[in-house]
Amino acid sequence: MLFRGAFVHCPSLGVVEMLSDHLLGKAGFIVHFAPATTEHSENLIAHSSVRPVIIPSGNFIMPTFCDLHLHAPQYLYQGTGLHLPLMTWLNEYAFKAEERLDNDPALARTVYERLAQRLLESGTGAVLLFGTIKEATNLILAEVLQEKGLRGFVGKLSMDISSRPTYQEPSAHASLSAVHSFVESCQHMVSHLPEHERLIQPVITPRFVPTCSDELLLGLGEMAESRSLWVQSHLAEAHDQVEWVKRERGVDDIHVFERNHLLTSRTIQAHCTFLDPPSLSHLVSRGTAVAHCPLSNAYFSAKPFPLREALANNVKVGLGTDIAGGYSIDIMNAMRQAVTVSRMREGHRIVAMTETDGDGAPHEVNLSIDWKESLFLATRGGAVALELAGRFEVGAPFDAQQIAIFDPSCADGIGGIDFFGEIPSLDMDLLEKWWCLGDHRNRRCVWVQGKVVFEQR
Structure with a gap:
């Protein structure tokens, strides 16, 4: 199949390429991508058995979003309980919801099917998920993602310590056995499919240091290493959690993960808000995202x-959206929030500098990011962390979404985007307007591995 029209992607941080009148050829993978007027492109069009799909004016195709952190069972109570501190919130909401789904397979399937649909509606094509502690419930999650066509990295929670006695695994040995069984079952679930159609992968998932014994963490690290498995957890997230780890383990949690071989090039750690510069450098040395x-x-x-x-x-x-610690499932909101927080940090830096030396000049690196950099994080940045492409290049999976900003037939914007007078051409200003004001109404179609997985009706 051939597509002709405008394409947008972020090949590197801060760089947004808008490629007008390009031709993309795809099966499950991209087999051709070049200006439509090149000789090769014209030959493809001339010898194709079907005419190219023309991307209408006011529309463009871009890579799907990657969500690097989401708690699937917590979608059950999305948007509630956010007034509490982390450790209290976990006890009052998270553990109860996860335990409820573990005890109700029908409810789990209902929640996970709705979650997958919402993710696709939001343009998310790949997602890294925390599940629950029960193997069967996580296999339901994996099955739903594969059926829906959503690229899913699924983690069965490992936790042999818990403040909720009814929601923990009986021992480190039992937890490790359950993880081994889940990995085998998850891989077997898709083993009959061609490799490029296997959309789900199992992930080693110690919830975080406070819920895992050293014995369990070491066993998980050895399993991840011996089987080249993905690893995910929470690192240096909240003040009460950081202080708990120091008090109980005597060191910061980054050192606990390190000594148990859980910081690897296939590890993704959520949050990391309390990491200092040397710790960030340590993540780089390990290739951890x-x-x-x-x-x-x-x-x-x-x-x-x-x-x-x-x-x-x-x-x-x-x-990451961090459902349900974050209330929005839409990565577009995560992009906007990332920019907002960074601008607040930069403002604080300038004010603090002015108050101390009377000079507000930017002597240090500007701490803010812009919309272009956030778009990179949402697409290419997340994709690199998951060893995916996140950009348009020959050989990459065709994971893409079609965005419609305006309709030239009625001279008006789409969704929450308005125009007054003549509608401008598709350019960077218009892209920024979509970034600020766009939502699911602008999303016409989503493909994962070349297959349509969502289409606006």
């Missing part, structure tokens, strides 16, 4: 993530 969740950090962390410092240090960073 960060899932930046600005909304949930505002609720549950006493400080924001040092995003600019991490990017300047070449830390791999993508965005």
Whole structure:
């Protein structure tokens, strides 16, 4: 199949390429991508058995979003309980909801089917998920994602310590056995499919240090290493959690993960708000990525993530919604929140500098990011963390979404985007307007591995 029209992607941080009148050829993968007027493109069009799909004026195709941190069972109570501190919130809401789904397979399937649909409506094509502690419930989640065509990295929670006695695994040995069984079952679920159609992968998932014994963490690290598995957890997230780890383990949680072989090039750690510069450098040395969740950090962390410092240090960073610690499932909101928080950090830096030396000049690195950088984090940044492409290039999976900003037939914008007078051409100003004001109404179609998984009706 051939598509002809405008394409947008972010090949590197801060760079947005708008490629007008390009031709993209795809099956499950991209087999051609070049200006439509090149000789090769014209030959493809001439010899194709079907005419190219023309992307209408006012529309463009861009990569799907990657969500690097989401608690699937917590979608059950999305948008509630956010007045509480983290450790209390976990006891009052999170553990109860997860236990409820573990005890009700029918409810779990209903919640996960709705979650998958909402993610696709929001343009998310790949998602890294925390599940529950029960193997069967996580297999339901994996099955739903595969059926819906959503690229899913699924983590069965490991936790042999809990403040809720009814929601924990009986021992480190039992937890490790359950993880081994889940990994085997998850991989077997898709083993009959061609490799490129296997959309789900199991992920080693110690919830965080307060819920995992050293014995369990070491066993998980050895399993991840021996089987080249993905790892996800929470790192240096909230003040009460950080202090708990220091008090109980005697060191920061980054050192606990390190000594148990859980900081790898296939590890994604959520939050990391309390990491200092040497710790960020340590993540770089291990190839570990960060899932930046600005909304949930505002609720549950006493400080924001040092995003600019991490990017300047070449830390791999993508965005996460952190449902239900964050209330919005839409990565577009995570992009906007990332920019907002960074601008507040930069303002605080300038004010603090002015108050101390009377000079507000930017002697240090500007801590704010702009919309272009956030778009990179939402697409290419998250994709790199998951060893995906996140941009248009030959050989990459065709994971894409079609965005409609205006309708030239009626000379008006789409969704919440309005125009007064002549509608402008598709340019960077118009892209920024969509970034600020766009929502699900602008999303016409979503493809994952070349297949339509969502279409606006």
